[in-house]
Amino acid sequence: MTDTFPRELRQALAETSAPLLEGADALPYLDDRSGAAGAAGARALAVVRPGDAAEVATVLKLAHRHRVPVVTRGAGTGLSGGATAVDGCLVLSTERLNRVVEISPEDEVVIVQPGVINADLNAALEGHGLYYAPDPASHAISTIGGNIATNAGGLRSAKYGVTRDSVLALDVVLADGTALHTGHRSVKGVTGLDLTALFVGSEGTLGVIVGATLRLRPLPAATATVSAYYPSVRAALDGVRRISRTGVVPAIAELIDHPSLRNIDENTGSRLTDGGHVLLLVRTDGHAAAAEAEDVVTALRHTGGDAHRVTDEAEAERLWELRRSGRGRTRPLWTVGEDVAVPTSQVARMYEEGERIGRRHGLDFASVAHAADGNLHPVLSRPVPEGVAPTAPAPPELDAAADELVRAALALGGTVTGEHGVGVTKRRWLEDELGAAGLALQRAIKAVFDPLGILNPGKAI
Amino acid sequence: MTDTFPRELRQALAETSAPLLEGADALPYLDDRSGAAGAAGARALAVVRPGDAAEVATVLKLAHRHRVPVVTRGAGTGLSGGATAVDGCLVLSTERLNRVVEISPEDEVVIVQPGVINADLNAALEGHGLYYAPDPASHAISTIGGNIATNAGGLRSAKYGVTRDSVLALDVVLADGTALHTGHRSVKGVTGLDLTALFVGSEGTLGVIVGATLRLRPLPAATATVSAYYPSVRAALDGVRRISRTGVVPAIAELIDHPSLRNIDENTGSRLTDGGHVLLLVRTDGHAAAAEAEDVVTALRHTGGDAHRVTDEAEAERLWELRRSGRGRTRPLWTVGEDVAVPTSQVARMYEEGERIGRRHGLDFASVAHAADGNLHPVLSRPVPEGVAPTAPAPPELDAAADELVRAALALGGTVTGEHGVGVTKRRWLEDELGAAGLALQRAIKAVFDPLGILNPGKAI
Known part of the structure; x- marks a missing residue:
């Protein structure tokens, strides 16, 4: 980064309606629900809130030229640290990119900007007899852009698929500010490599999504x-x-x-x-x-x-x-939550493994599961003893137990993360799941899209 | 290629059960239903028919070292020239990789080798109460590997998705012989970039698929x-x-x-x-x-x-x-068939455009359509006049009309190919659909997987 970057950025954004947020104003934009930014003590350079694709391109061109890291964030409801600030980064918030651009009942598609809240989209569709199927439990507070970045699943996934299955096309601004359109408005289409699917779940590492064409489904009769x-x-x-x-x-x-x-x-x-x-x-x-x-x-x-x-x-x-x-905390707890998925025949064994691991480390184990698709959300916890501050560092058993839990899922033929994403909190298991050759390929693909590595560095892959 | 390649290849394959096919024995493996290889007068060096993944790796390592182009083919039922020989290539036929490796009713998945015929897979599933949903019209003659390579659609796509939606994991041999496993046996999983989706529809340009974990669905009650x-x-x-x-x-x-x-x-x-x-x-x-x-x-x-x-x-x-x-030819015809897909609201206009284009060029227009997903299969044709050999070159109007038809689909917000793939016959419209930036990215990704460009050169992207 060069010293002139903040000044140039302020100038470039002078004609937009949203000022750069700095200092205390930037604080609410640094973290997600993982608390990873706070834990790392990361501080952002500033927060930008572009109002259209052109402003996103302006920001990225400038950041690219100055090699400033850019972290894109939606509502910050992620659990894996995918959208948390890294030190010295520019946070790009999609909160002002929150328009439902077009509803087409004829084509059964909708075009949205990334900052639209999942539940708001379905509210906007009311009266059209159509709905957007992917329904992460966070649907009332999470954005479509965040859902796409993590390939969010949800309760209806076993029947209606995950986010990827409902994304037909994307408008993306690449790291250097280039505009890219992927996919098509038709349900089918096999021209070239499936870049749309590549962006879904890429956790902000390949580009900034500024528009999405989503497939809708007829509301069920009952x-x-x-x-x-x-x-x-x-x-x-x-x-x-x-x-x-x-x-x-x-x-x-x-x-x-x-x-x-x-x-x-x-x-x-x-x-x-x-x-x-x-x-x-x-x-x-x-x-x-x-x-x-x-x-x-x-x-x-x-x-x-x-x-x-x-x-x-x-x-x-x-x-x-x-x-x-409904889940929450009525008393101070140290907790670690996971998001493993296993083949459906192995869900019962995953519960047994989790209970065993909890017992061994003196931790409570609890888990809900999307039972039809093998995705569990285990929570390992221990009450914070009386007289100890809830903010005190969690005992190392939590970390050790989480590690055993994830390795158990992998041993059962499962995956590190079913729907929350890798972010920063799950990176340590990445190579175990992907293998050395797979991870090397992923990083080489990342370099094709973002040769300077400015987009969400240190995340996902 | 160096002169020692054929000898080294013969040696390397000496201990396998399938001899190298050369000369006249290789001829049945050169073309698909597009006739593109014949039209180009392409001649292959030889045909290999590996019996397992290790043999595929042996072949690719050697081809890579000698920079010999490799064209992978299933049953050769493609319509776009995706699996046709290019001059001097080694044809890799998957016909001996035809085992259903595992059927798991518990996990509702099946693991197959790529040479399994689509309909044979469903026959093997009989009695398990499960089926594999993607059903290209060619299901009785086309292979799962070919279906994956083109992301084949079919009649049931609007409800049950295309091939991509049923592929959970892949075993691939990369251009240099490296083995890669992508995806997972669970329905969900978002670890890293979605390389599985990238391989689906990549038409043999990124690697050779040697195994696929496919999602099954319960047979409908009625x-x-x-x-x-x-x-x-x-x-x-x-x-x-x-x-x-x-x-x-x-x-x-x-x-x-x-x-x-x-x-x-x-x-x-x-x-x-x-x-x-x-x-x-x-x-x-x-x-x-x-x-x-x-x-x-x-x-x-x-x-x-x-x-x-x-x-x-x-x-x-x-x-x-x-x-x-049921469609066929009862008399000599010059024909050109297309595979455009448009947003569902535009299907009627696509028919009108097709009829208009046919009239203008003095050609007959006919089309079936997967009406719920906007995918049409128009055929433009003209009877070969009596006294003219059916093998005589088709009049240039066919080509001009096909071009207008595809451009009309693009203008209606559609795509060049809904489910057949780009192959060689649709490359001329690639940039029109993908844009310069998109195509450049696709080619850069291809170079990550296959830096020497030996896999199916001149195809798809």
Whole structure:
């Protein structure tokens, strides 16, 4: 970086409506929910909030010329440190790129800017009979741009795919300010290498996404919810497999283990633990939602589940909302959360491994799971002892246990991260999963897009 | 290439069970259905038919050292010249890599070698209650490896996605013989850049796929077929849109225009044209297949369709088979076939453009369309006059008309190729679609994987 950069940047942005944020004004833009920037003591040079693609290009051209690192961020709801500031970087916030540009019911697509909140997009689609399927649990607070950067999954992934499956085309500004359009507005298209898929999940390392053409789906004619209590995680997972053998593809199948149920109860005042040990929530959708729900109930009862259809729609919505956002902390805890995914046949073993690892390190283990796609969100925790400040460094067992958990997932044929991204917090396992040849290729591809390495350095790959 | 290459290759393969094919023995391996190799007079050095990944690595190491171009081919059913020999190349046939390695009903995945025929895979899955969804019309004769290389679509794409959406992981041998594994056995996973998606559709330019982990789906509980005759293409497309507004997502929606119906009748002795002008065939599937079919019938009648459910299963199968493979040639024709895809709202205009272009050049225009995903397969043709040899060069109008057709698709926001691939026949439009920056990036990525440019040179990108 040269000394003239801040001045040149201020000049370049003088005619835009958003001033550069510096000093204390920049602080709210440094971290995500991982706290990685704070932990590293990273300080940003400034925060820019471009209002259109041209402003993004202006910023990147200048940053490129001065070799200033640029970290793009949406709402900062990430859990892996993918959007946290690195020392001396320019933070590029997409918060002002928040327009739904075009809704086309005819083509069943929508064009959005990256800063649009996922749930706001679906609100904007109301009345069109269409919706955007990818629904990370953070859908009320996370942006489409962030969802694309991490290839966010969600509850509906097993039936409707992850973010990548709904992104048809992207408008990107490359590291040197060049504009690039990838993909197409049609559902199909195989011209050249799939750069759209390459950008999805690239965590801000290849370019800055300034527009996305997303595929929409017709709103299902109906939905139905089934609740089933089981005496064990293993029995509940047998239930999920039994559903699959009926030919029903559930829109959602969420497993909540006992510690997670207890946590939700403590945090929200709900009484989910009154119903039983482990809860499996299943949603069917489409014209046959009700009939499929009956088949699901039968399949779950055959596997020992205390299953019934939740016919009260408000109660069903409450259950889903508890699953999405009911977990929390009622007392000071040291915690580490993970995002492993394993082949569906290995989910039960992953739970067993997690419980074993927790016990060995004197930690509590709890996990919800997207049961139909093998993605678990385990939390290992220990109460902060009385008299100890909650901000005190966590004991090393948490880190050791997290490491064992991730290695267990890899040993079961799984992956380090199902949907949260690598960011900074999961980089240490990168080579274990990708292999040396794979990682070298990934870094060489990164260098094609960003030869100076200014985009989100030290992240993801 | 050095003179010692053929000898070294023969030595290296001496201990394998498949001899090198040369001279006349190599001829059946030079071309695909485009005839591009024959047209270019390309001659291959030899054909290798490796029996496992190690033999593929041996071949590539040697070819790499001697800088010999390698063209990988499956069954040679491609229509774009993606797998045709280039002069002096080594053809690598996957025909002996034809094993279904593992079927896992638990994980709903299958691991296959690339030479497995698409339909054979589904035959092998019988009895497991699962199937592999991507179904190019060539499914009875094309290989999974070829399907992956072109990101093949098919009839079920609008509901179940294209090949990319079913490929979870790949085993690849890189240009220099290095083994690479991409992806994961779990449905989800976002570690690093999505190299799996990059290989899907890369037409043999990045590496040789030696294994694929494919996602399976539960066989639908039921299917139902609806047949609807319409007075015009436009009215039939209105019907497709009306279906969408009911919330039903058809498994298949195929439009067959009048010239295509006539062609099928002439070629197979069917009497489809007796029923009406234009035929729309719709399939629903799942638990609600029958109820959805009733909704489809209602929607289609509302838009002027002479619609009814085809309750005779054998008749339904016959109709689908006529759509898939009924077209042919009963007399000598000069033809050019395309594979454009456009946003679904533009399909009617694409038909109009095609008919106009045909008229202007004195050519017959016919097209089937995957109506729900906007992918058309137009054929422009002219009978070869009596007394002229069918092998005589086609008149230049065919080429000019094809060019106009593709440009019209691009102008409508569409793509040069929906599912067949670029190969050699569609390279001339590559930059029009990808843009200069996009194409430069694609070529730089290719150079990361294959710095010497030995893999399928002159193809795809």
